[in-house]
Amino acid sequence: MLNLVKWAVLLLLFVYAVFPVLWLAVASLKTNGELMANPFSLPEIWQFQNYKKALTVSGIARLMLNSVIISSLATLLNILIASMGAYTLSRFKFRGNQFLKVLFSSGILIPLNALMIPYFVLVNSIGLYNTMGGLILVYTAIGIPISTFIIMGFMASVPDELEEAAIIDGACFYKRFFTIVFPLSRAGVVTAGTFQFLTCWNEFVYANLLTSSQAVRTVQLGIRYFTNQFATDYVSMYAAIIISILPSILAYVLFQNQIIAGLTSGAVKG
């Protein structure tokens, strides 16, 4: 009996996690008429032209390119800066070290969506409103606490002896970072990087607030306009949504081990 309940719960949650997406994927291959008539039927003929239409109407290729540029650069910068900070905080004893660790990790719990006005004023005042640079700067910054936190956990576990041996060989601070500690913390860097990339790719609030023209629009912002662009052509809109989430699914399939390892490494648990 208990076993039955267990499997029922596990399977229900399983179906819940995938069914809506699968339903949307199937619906995106029907005609609008078929969708209205019965939301559950399979398409009579698979309407692949919905996807062609989705690509043309939404201009999603351009949005994707923007998202790739912004997310990649913001991830690279974020990881570099967070690794540098994590190196000093996790491996050197100095005054204020503990305070900074606590301060940075408290940043994880700040509700960032509340900071719209200051971010808007800040980005505007340095002339980066409605530019990719503005979004790259903001995305680099908002991921700093969590990235530093994850990478610190990995860097702290690199044995001191390795670095001490390098010091005897005359390796300077920077050389030790780039040739020993950073490479040996690769797992943490990849984990933090994957998280950061997904965060940037999926971010909506600041993409919405800090840009106004189509040229710098990201995918998430594009989805918001789908309902206007496609009007009552629901099936093509569904196709566009499916296209927009494909990269995330792909990233998850490729990096799921890193993502799960990152969550399970103890780093996020504090």
Next chain:
Amino acid sequence: MNVKREDRVGIAVFLTPVLVLFTLFFIFPIIYLIIVSFVEWSGLDTPAFVGFQNYLRIFNDKVFIRSISNNLIWALCAGFIQVPLAVLAALMLSYRPRGWKIFRTVYFFPKVISAIALATLWSAVYNAQYGLLNGLLRVIGLGHLQTNWLGTLKTAFPSVLIYWLFYIGYYMIIVLADIQGIPQDYYEAAEIDGAGRIRQSLNITLPLAKTSIVTCILLAMIDGLRQFAEVYILTNGGPANRTSVMVLYLYKEMQNYSYGTSSAAAVVLIAIGTVVILTIKNTLGRENL
């Protein structure tokens, strides 16, 4: 390691970028919000000091009060329905039943999809005419329950809130990893004492996984307080502001060039967040985040 003399410059160089970004994007914004919450300002004209006027205005605004209560409901549901459900699933998967890794992978899957895409997807599910939910009700013979889920006063807020509560993957994975780190000896000893699986879970697993569970409650409640995209896409606060949340409120005030009240709302949100964090830490456990 102890700091060697020649490393000092390196440490300063490496810490500077983090410190600058953290100051600019985490410390300065909060101070800035507190200051702006005491002025009347459109973002364009000259700010004028108005004391506590902005706070009085938002607390006399029914929409803001509704937003606070919606956010608190959201945070409580996240912390005390979503997380316990995640813990339950983690307990079940901790015995490594057949296919547990697949369950783990699939549960986490919605977390990689953006809130915007998920919300758009769910607006299709809730759609009155051709949506999945009404279609399902017709198929199972409960057609009379069909309604315009997002457009009806009674169902709008529950609809916006509930779909999201059952995406438990993120918390499930954190708790599961913690449980899997518990040494097997404890369970072997308990088995010799004749304790069944449920007793083992209650007496061994849950207490030992407490740190990660409390961390999840913290993260989930903060998540409940900062909701925006879901509501913005699904209802934009409607019908009749029934689904408004604090971030949506402060966003709309900002769009109305009322920077003072918007900042006051943001300060209230951050204050509530701080109170929630401190309360959870003081009642459930101090050693988290």
